[in-house]
Amino acid sequence: MKFDSNDLYASLMHELKNHLGLLAMTIDSIPLQNDPAHDGVVDDARLLCQRVVERLQQALLIYKAANGQIKPSIDAYSPEDLVRELRDTAVSLARGRLEVHCGIAPETPAIAFFDRTLIEMALINAIHNALAYARTAIWIEAGIEAGRLTLTVRDDSEGFPEPILSGYTSDAPNRSGGTGLGLHFARMIAETHVNQGRGGELRLANQNGAVFCVLLP
Amino acid sequence: MAQNAVNRGNDELINYAALRALVVDDYPGMRSALKLTLSNFGVTKIQMAGSATEAISRIQNNTFDFILCDFNLGEGRDGQQLLEELRHRGLINLDTVFIMVTAESIYEKVAATAELAPDDYMIKPFSAEVLRNRLESILLRKLAFKEIYRHFKEHDLVAALHGCDRLIDSKPKYLVDALRFKGELLNALGRFEEAEALYRQIINMRAIPWARLGLANALHLQKKDAQAEEELRDVLVQAPEMVAAYDMLANVCLARNDSAGAQAVLEQGVAISGKTVRRQQKLGEIAHANGDLESARKAYATALDKGRHSVFVTPTDYGNLCQVQLEQGDLKAVAETLKNAKNILQASTDGQLVMAVVQGVAQQQAGKPEEADKFLREAARLRSDGASADAPLLLKMAETWMAGGQLEAADSLINEVARNAHDSDVLLEKAKQIYLAAGREDVGASNLKAATADVRKLNNEGVLLAQKGEYRQAVDKLLAACHEAPRNPRIIMNAVWVVLKCIDLEGMDEELLEQARRYLDEAARQAPGHSRIAGLRLHMKEIENKFGIRRRSAT
Structure with a gap:
């Protein structure tokens, strides 16, 4: 079986973005309990999740930059x-x-x-x-x-x-x-x-x- | 530093609880997460669809104010194809908010024309706050455009234009949006020079690609095709992924009689985004006309494959693929195409007509004239019962009749095609070639001359009478011309024009107006997007207003 690495890469990115989006939305849906021991952990998880999203976006940007593709769409x-x-x-x-x-x-x-x-x-x-x-x-x-x-x-x-x-x-x-x-x-x-x-x-x-x-x- | 507060303060303008929303995503987990996100800011009337087909059926049976759609919908049509179909079929209007969710920011450039663009994009992953802000901005924008959209829906383009001007003067935030809409209105009204000036005004602010495309279109509509081509080629150097520019450039190339260039350009567009059915169809037509049968076959086949469930695919597309396969002498492939499309084609008389003609031609090529005759008889019967086919297929039918010795039937059919296309050089040339191949050049020349002369004469006389101010007689002449050539867009548009002029000056004739309305709809079917149609609609609207006729229903 032959794989096209570009296609695989694209599908992988697609799934990664879906899962991350879903994870962010899932964390957002956890209700606060006015208990620092609980809420603090949830907050940390949210921020961390946003950080991961950010790193993913940066990774994609590097990929595009390497292909000379960062052209802003104004x-x-x-x-x-x-x-x-x-x-x-x-x-x-x-x-x-x-x-x-x-x-x-x-x-x-x-x-x-x-x-x-x-x-x-x-x-x-x-x-x-x-x-x-x-x-x-x-x-x-x-x-x-x-x-x-x-x-x-x-x-x-x-x-x-x-x-x-x-x-x-x-x-x-x-x-x-x-x-x-x-x-x-x-x-x-x-x-x-x-x-x-x-x-x-x-x-x-x-x-x-x-x-x-x-x-x- | 002095700062203005950034307050929301718009909540009283937007009633999220009343908003009817549709979430389209093929992944159930994402659908429910989006539903939860929306309900967190008050949107509770939410329906969900897992595919384009399901979305269309929901939209046909319900009204939605807001559609949130993932670009990637798994098997079948993607979000962009769904949007195109919704716009094309009028299932959503300008008031409906359509937000596309994509994983790739490059998508923006793929769908850069206003006709095909959603109201906004969300790039995954995104947060609830961003979604809420985007939705709110669009809803407020639609509120600002409310009157403009209402006029537009009523075909009152001039009133819509004035609305844009008011927005341009009073709401700097919507300046660019209002200019963009105004540019499209100016083009629809045939005011191309003003459109050109407007797009240059936007480009002066910033050379945004869609404005440069607008400029190229305005130039093309003024027949300044060399300038249009220069603009588009430069856009493509800057933004090679902008597929709408390839589509437009192909039209410009055709206008400059550069059909090889048009094919090359469309092939580039298809390489970037091959899923658009209409791009593949166009590529097929151009390649076919260029005699590049292999490319034509590939494009037609892809159009059918990608558009299996699309409204943009009609029996004509199957007919086109079969014609290429027939010209290649690949009868096995023809049989295969018909076999695969059997259910679809048998579902309509137009489809049955395509099947009958193609089978007739195939039998003739296979050396079975009796069989061929049987199928063509069937085709003739379907036509007399009201089935219709496009001109190239009819010419194929005539060609086969001629080859089988049925000269009278062939001549009469070619005469009919010629009458309805008296100014189409391409079709008339094709007809000429058929006669040439049959060794009946002289008969052909006189048949074609007679067919086009009648129509041309009636048309010219009618136009002349109208110019002399004798509108009543002009109407008679042009309606006679329409009777001869009921599918000839140029003739029909002239007739509509003169009927409206006549009513305007000599008083209302409701029957005549109704006839003009039907002809105008036919012209729009035969020549979709023709630059005269919007102007004629506008004129008709003015006549209706003048005589207090309420439009019965939108057509």
Whole structure:
């Protein structure tokens, strides 16, 4: 019997995504019991599940990048809708442990042009990080800076470690647990967004906590 | 930094409890998980379907506001084929929310045309919050477009256009959506130059692929095909997976008389997404016309295979495959095709007609003229009872009659085909070739000339009378032309035009208007998507309004 490895790979990915989606939805359906010993475990499981989803998406992105296939599919989207969707996701993951704030700067355009799937992936990863390290709250914001749309995730943690801010993300550990991979991907995603010669950018800073900002032309 | 609060505040606009939802997924575990997710934010009226067939039967028997459908539905049709069929058959309208669930983000580019695109995509795995937000955004957008959609459904395209303009001026969030819809309306109204300007306006904001496709289409409709081709070729360099661009480019190539180019382009499209029945059918037709029988056979066979349960497959498709197999002299394959399709073809008189003609031709080729005659007699009987077939099959029938010596029947059938296609160079050339092969070139020339001359004369006289303002006489001439050529879209459209003009100026004649309405429906069947049809519908609507006629029912 002959196997087509591409077909096998595609079916495998398909099933993996189905199972993961199902797992996430199953965990979501576990009712809270106001008992930290129970609820804490459920919360951990949810966050962990989201992390696995994230890693899978990143793995697929690497696969595509290796085939030179990361071309953003740009369309018109509402930054406000995006921020609201991310806020709801963050609130659900925080489950009241942390405050989730969001805001739209008044001059933010009603619609902007970007690849929603890729941008969400970058921001969700930042939100997971923020939720893991924030002391009390995280902020999700949209705005505009010199003609570029800014999408920002901030927290009140101790901030990024120095090596990450200096740009040595490839071999430096990201704070404690992670590998800095997420930031690497976010930078890649931001930079694939090019418009009329201007490129996208990922900007990291420490300002009363960690500030993760994607700028899109 | 000053911040505006991001408040939901839309809950009073959306009543999730009243929303009738359908979840389509082949995997039972996923269906129930999605059902649970939806019920968590208040959607409780949920039905479920495990396949496209089941979904269609549910949609035929119920009304749904929201369909959440997985792209991958296992065996049978996929989610995209389901969506196309639902749109094509009018089983869902613009108010229905259709969200496609996919495992691959590449899908977005596959279904980039508005006609084929769902309202949104969800890429697996996704969370309840994302689903809720997407659904809410679409429902609010549909609310903003409510009046526009209502006008559109009533064929009042100009009112829909004004609605878009109001949205463009007042709701920046829906600017691009409103421009997109307006572009389609402008094309439907035949206002191609304005459509071109509009798409250029969008491209100035950002060169989104669908806007570039819209621009190419507007150029193509203005017969600026060289520019259209340049635009599409560049789109495909940027986004080679965008299959809609291959389809459009094939049409542009045909308009430029580059049928080899059209075939090459469609073959590329098929390589990326071969499941679309209509793409395979088109490839089959073009390859057949190019004399590439092997490619034509493959495409026709794939169309039948992929579209086994699809509305896009008709007896004509079986006829097409058989004709290629006959031309290849592969009678065994013809018999096999007919055997496999026996149940389907016997279910309708049109199908029986295809079978009878194909068997007749096959018997003739096998050197059994008596058998052939028997089948063709049967075909003639089916036709006199109202069965219809497309022109190429009828020409095949005539060709066989001619070969069997039944010259009168052959000439009369070819005459009929020619009358209904008096301006189709391809069909007339085919008819000419049949006469040439039979050594009856002179008879053919005079038969074809007579057939087309009558229709042409009546048509020209009618148009001339109309130009002189003598509408009543023009109507008589053109209705006579319609009687001669009841399936000739150009003639029928001229007749409808002049009837409407006549009523407009000389007063209502309800019987005449009803006749025009029937002819317009026939024209839409013969030449689907023809650029004049929307304009004529609009004109008809204006006449109805002017004389206070309520449209009985949508056709």
